[in-house]
Amino acid sequence: MAASTQPLRNRAPIRSRYILRLRLGSDEYAIRHGLKQIRTHAARNGADCTVLGKIEIVLAEVLNNIAEHAYADHAQVGPIDITCTASPDSFRFAVLDRGAPPPADVLRARPMPETYHPDSPLPEGGFGWHLITRLSVRLTFARKHGCNCLRFAVPITRDTMCPKDGE
Numbered sequence: 001m002a003a004s005t006q007p008l009r010n011r012a013p014i015r016s017r018y019i020l021r022l023r024l025g026s027d028e029y030a031i032r033h034g035l036k037q038i039r040t041h042a043a044r045n046g047a048d049c050t051v052l053g054k055i056e057i058v059l060a061e062v063l064n065n066i067a068e069h070a071y072a073d074h075a076q077v078g079p080i081d082i083t084c085t086a087s088p089d090s091f092r093f094a095v096l097d098r099g100a101p102p103p104a105d106v107l108r109a110r111p112m113p114e115t116y117h118p119d120s121p122l123p124e125g126g127f128g129w130h131l132i133t134r135l136s137v138r139l140t141f142a143r144k145h146g147c148n149c150l151r152f153a154v155p156i157t158r159d160t161m162c163p164k165d166g167e
Contacts, residue, residue: 017045017086022084025077026063031064031080042084042091047156051091058154059095061128062095065128066080074099090137136153138151138152140152
């Protein structure tokens with residue numbers, strides 16, 4: 001789908017106690033703002049700092065992949081729709097975009113990039129999908145009607161404690 005010549009306007013969030021729906025643009029500022037809204041929603045639904053960190057890492061990697069790859073050939077910012085649903089055992093996500101489809105083997109498990117000597121620059125790429133697959137469960141992808149839909153859940157773990165500031 002060709003990029004619209006109209007500037008993208010973020011849709012006002014749709015909130016209920018357990019569900020948050022957002023539409024945001026694929027630019028870094030909109031993504032950062034969306035991550036903040038989702039973090040607030042998850043915290044209101046009982047996520048501790050460990051779960052909040054996992055949510056933020058996974059979702060940041062997913063959104064970064066959309067911005068850098070799905071919308072790479074678009075001159076304008078593309079829309080990203082996110083639904084976050086709090087449940088007793090996890091936070092479930094559906095992330096939709098109208099960008100280019102990912103490679104066919106997008107959900108295939110990959111090893112971490114090779115490590116390098118500490119004085120060498122870090123390798124570019126390969127870390128994101130590894131983090132996504134390690135920190136989330138029930139990861140699925142479908143492309144329908146020109147739309148990419150990635151679904152996943154971040155489990156709620158109650159057996160970890162968060163350190164208090166200053167300790």
